Amino acid sequence: MNDILPEIAGTWRYLESEVQDIVSSYGYNEIRLPILEYTELFKRSIGEVTDIVEKEMYTFLDRNDESLTLRPEATASVVRAGLTNGLLHNQKQKLWTAGPMFRYEKPQKGRYRQFHQFDVEALGYEGPDVDAELIIMSARMWKRLGIDKIRLEINSLGVAESRASYREALVEYFTGVKNQLDEDSIRRLAQNPLRILDSKNPDMQDIVAAAPVMLDYLDEESAAHFAGLRSLLDAAGIDYEINPRLVRGLDYYSRTVFEWITDALGSQGAVCSGGRYDGLVEKLGGRSTPAVGWAMGIERFVALFEACGGKAPPSPPDVYIAALGDGTVARGFALAEELRDRVSGIRVDTNLGGGSFKAQMKRADKSGAAYALILGEQELSEGRIGCKPLRTSEEQESIALENLATVLHDKLSG
Ligand code: ATP
Ligand code: MG
Numbered sequence: 499m500n501d502i503l504p505e506i507a508g509t510w511r512y513l514e515s516e517v518q519d520i521v522s523s524y525g526y527n528e529i530r531l532p533i534l535e536y537t538e539l540f541k542r543s544i545g546e547v548t549d550i551v552e553k554e555m556y557t558f559l560d561r562n563d564e565s566l567t568l569r570p571e572a573t574a575s576v577v578r579a580g581l582t583n584g585l586l587h588n589q590k591q592k593l594w595t596a597g598p599m600f601r602y603e604k605p606q607k608g609r610y611r612q613f614h615q616f617d618v619e620a621l622g623y624e625g626p627d628v629d630a631e632l633i634i635m636s637a638r639m640w641k642r643l644g645i646d647k648i649r650l651e652i653n654s655l656g657v658a659e660s661r662a663s664y665r666e667a668l669v670e671y672f673t674g675v676k677n678q679l680d681e682d683s684i685r686r687l688a689q690n691p692l693r694i695l696d697s698k699n700p701d702m703q704d705i706v707a708a709a710p711v712m713l714d715y716l717d718e719e720s721a722a723h724f725a726g727l728r729s730l731l732d733a734a735g736i737d738y739e740i741n742p743r744l745v746r747g748l749d750y751y752s753r754t755v756f757e758w759i760t761d762a763l764g765s766q767g768a769v770c771s772g773g774r775y776d777g778l779v780e781k782l783g784g785r786s787t788p789a790v791g792w793a794m795g796i797e798r799f800v801a802l803f804e805a806c807g808g809k810a811p812p813s814p815p816d817v818y819i820a821a822l823g824d825g826t827v828a829r830g831f832a833l834a835e836e837l838r839d840r841v842s843g844i845r846v847d848t849n850l851g852g853g854s855f856k857a858q859m860k861r862a863d864k865s866g867a868a869y870a871l872i873l874g875e876q877e878l879s880e881g882r883i884g885c886k887p888l889r890t891s892e893e894q895e896s897i898a899l900e901n902l903a904t905v906l907h908d909k910l911s912g
Contacts (some may be wrong), residue, residue, distance in 0.1 A: 768795070
């Protein structure tokens with residue numbers, strides 16, 4: 499679990515606000531959710547026989563002996579909130595949410611125990627148009643932020659019925675190579691053979707690579723859905739690769755699954771992952787409701803943005819007010835307030851803790867401000883203030899206090 503330090507928090511805030519801007523431009527509305535839910539919610543939605551539920555959840559009993567879990571992901575909570583608040587009753591919803599998620603994983607670069615996701619969910623839409631829109635929306639983020647080291651993989655997992663015949667084929671195949679399976683996979687063979695496909699064990703990769711693929715078992719409607727998605731992506735000029743091995747690590751997915759992957763961050767390459775979960779709302783007690791969404795890992799997003807040469811625009815103060823001598827500190831404060839009132843968006847840093855002229859000018863320079871405003875006893879008695887440009891070689895000038903706001907407004911907007 500990491501502290502997000504000031505030197506990087508500005509980049510986080512910049513990226514979060516860009517992404518919020520983009521998803522609202524597609525009509526998605528924010529929903530804020532608790533970070534705790536009943537453990538049962540995650541067991542039922544993500545699936546008992548998954549890495550997350552078997553090994554990764556932070557689960558504890560509260561004072562009333564109820565089993566609670568720190569959320570490992572957001573989709574289950576969004577659906578739960580939709581149901582408990584009646585948001586899914588004869589309505590469609592396009593929602594986004596963001597915040598910390600918790601998984602007890604082996605910490606390493608790009609994989610943390612508290613990490614953050616930005617999450618979008620469209621509930622009540624059958625697609626494939628909405629599947630395409632969600633992908634087009636994520637492509638816009640990469641483009642807007644200059645992220646190019648990223649590629650898209652898509653697949654279809656069909657529906658429960660077609661997956662049943664695929665499941666049989668998998669059981670037959672994996673039973674034939676049972677002596678080469680690891681312990682987890684042998685257990686999963688009986689319980690949830692699909693999960694063997696997302697085994698992270700390198701020794702299992704060859705066996706997994708030779709397994710039957712879901713695309714050969716797709717039902718007609720799922721095949722048409724997948725073709726529909728592909729033609730919309732083609733029309734939008736979005737490149738993708740069909741990866742028939744992409745299954746995703748959660749049980750609730752059906753039909754479309756996709757992942758934006760980068761090679762720029764080492765082995766933790768999944769930056770933004772999503773898919774359709776048409777059965778989940780019903781499974782959690784609602785009426786059958788089609789739904790689809792994606793989640794982006796913010797830590798990986800920030801790292802990829804930087805790996806592609808991205809930098810958040812700096813936000814230094816515009817002016818630094820230095821105050822020297824009797825009465826100048828109080829006057830400096832009043833002036834700073836006046837500037838904040840009158841010059842829209844201005845950032846004013848006020849010298850704190852006194853100090854010599856030299857010390858204050860050093861701090862002014864270090865703050866990154868464009869101008870130092872120098873208020874001394876002499877200036878004060880004349881109703882004027884010194885204005886020294888710190889980033890250019892222009893001369894210091896003296897400005898009448900009553901004109902200061904107007905002059906600064908012009909300087910800063912020019
Ligand atoms: P991975 O295959 O890397 O384990 P995942 O399939 O478990 O990812 P999801 O559950 O789909 O990931 O979560 C969506 C996104 O959240 C991922 O694409 C990734 O960017 C991010 N993510 C998942 N787990 C972590 C983690 N432990 N630390 C940081 N980011 C994570
Ligand atoms: Mg994982």
